[in-house]
Amino acid sequence: MKILLVGEYSRLHSSLKEGLVELGHNVTIVSSGDGMKKFKTDINYNSKIKSSLLLNKLNNLSIRFFKTDFIKIENAYRFKKLLPQFKGFDVVQLINEDALFIEPKTQIKFLKQLISQNKKLFVLCCGDDYTVVKYYLKEELKYSILTPYLNDKSLKHRFVFSLKYTTEPFKKLHDFLKTNSLGTIASDIDYHIPMQNEINYLGLIANPINIKKIPYNPLNINGKINIFLGINTHSSIKKGISFFEKALQIIQDKYPEKVSIKITENLPYNEYIKIYNETHILLDQVYGYDQGYNALEAMAKGKVVFTGAEQEWLDYYNLKENTVAINALPNVDYLVEKLEWLILNPDKILEISKGARRFIEREHNYISCAKLYLEKWNK
Known part of the structure; x- marks a missing residue:
């Protein structure tokens, strides 16, 4: 199979690719490197603004005073140029509902083209998204990553990234993916629980770990x-x-x-x-x-x-x-x-x-x- 993995969080797609390649499949990862972590990727559209300390600070001021995020604008420009390359894949999988990290309206436009050029689209639930955040806000679990915010609403500024998924533009992106993908796969119990009643939920697949690259080191306790x-x-x-x-x-x-x-x-x-x-x-x-x-x-x-x-x-x-x-x-x-x-x-x-x-x-x-x-x- 020819497989395109879009986006990266903590080497999930990288480890998955390593497994798929060993099974004989052709796999390409396109991502921005997961921010400051800068994971290795086959095709990188990492923002030059984000890589610069000065430009990043100026962009933060732009977001604060003018509600304009030039990193997202740059990401959109770079991904649009790459889009014609992403054709003829048997499977395309997004790391998240906001896999491209650009404005939802533009993201939907790009995803329509991506879908038209390939056979199947799937979405991963391995972090914050609309379904997960809405579920956590109901406080049906004894705790979640939103518990500090739910206990102290003055911390709202520390949870902007999570809460953005509840806004109308991200709700539209969620609805689009729910309608146009073949389903969502969760990576662990924290996302499996909120997803269980979703009609497009395909189940949990545990995070892949390349055990060949991580040797077991028996612990030795001689002193402290x-x-x-x-x-x-x-x-x-x-x-x-x-x-x-x-x-x-x-x-x-x-x-x-x-x-x-x-x-x-x-x-x-x-x-x-x-x-x-x-x-x-x-x-x-x-x-x-x-x-x-x-x-x-x-x-x-x-x-x-x-x-x-x-x-x-x-x-x-x-x-x-x-x-x-x-x-x-x-x-x-x-x-x-x-x-x-x-x-x-x-x-x-x-x-x-x-x-x-x-x-x-x-x-x-x-x-x-x-x-x-x-x-x-x-x-």
Whole structure:
């Protein structure tokens, strides 16, 4: 098959491509590189404005005072020039309802042409979109990434990216894709739950992880237990990082001779990965029901990860007990209790480390996941 994957989030499409290529398919990824992460892509239409610190600041002022986003205008110009190349694909898959990151009205125009030039269009639900955000706003889950905003509406400016999907232009984009695509696939439980009653929902396929590229490193605990919290300030509120910070302070005061705690902010990747590789316990997020890419890659390496691992996730994967990850909750006392349990029982760290790798190999193997995508597309 000839397959076009449009957009990228956290290497999802890249890992999927690696699996599909091994199965003998011809795959092209076109994306803007997922912003500052700059993931490798086959065809890149990354904004030059976004790459420039000065131009980016000027664009932010333009958005603030004139409601004009020149990054979106540039993205539209660059993608339009590329459109004639995207012909004759058996499958086109969008990483998100806003895969092109341009104004919805223009995006619909480009998508009409993309659909007319190819056979099948599918959409991924692996982040915020209209259905997910509307569902979270109903507060039917005990928590979600919108919980901080729902508890404190003064934080609205920190949730602009999520809330944009509820506006009329994005609702029209959602309706267009619902009508003109062959369906939507979710990547984890956090998106599976909101999507379940949608008539065009095709089901969940777990995030593909290329286990060949991520070796398992057996943990060695001879001295202190290394705990790492790598903070991205742009997403810290959504991830509930403050709960981790408070819990770590208590643990540091109580067990200074047993733990080595590293907390960083917006660290360059090379420095981040050095600390990451040496850690035993990684703190990821508290507002998830399932694991995102950062947590999954850490689990593949054998780290003990505090992340989403709710009962709904256990049920879906038929796990009778959780020996895979630590289910993190927005509760400082609970987090302290779980950290303390691991510190006083280091054999549990080794047990969960092995269980995490086995789980990734079983449920997130990039070849197996690629086969599941092929099944959905062919149906």
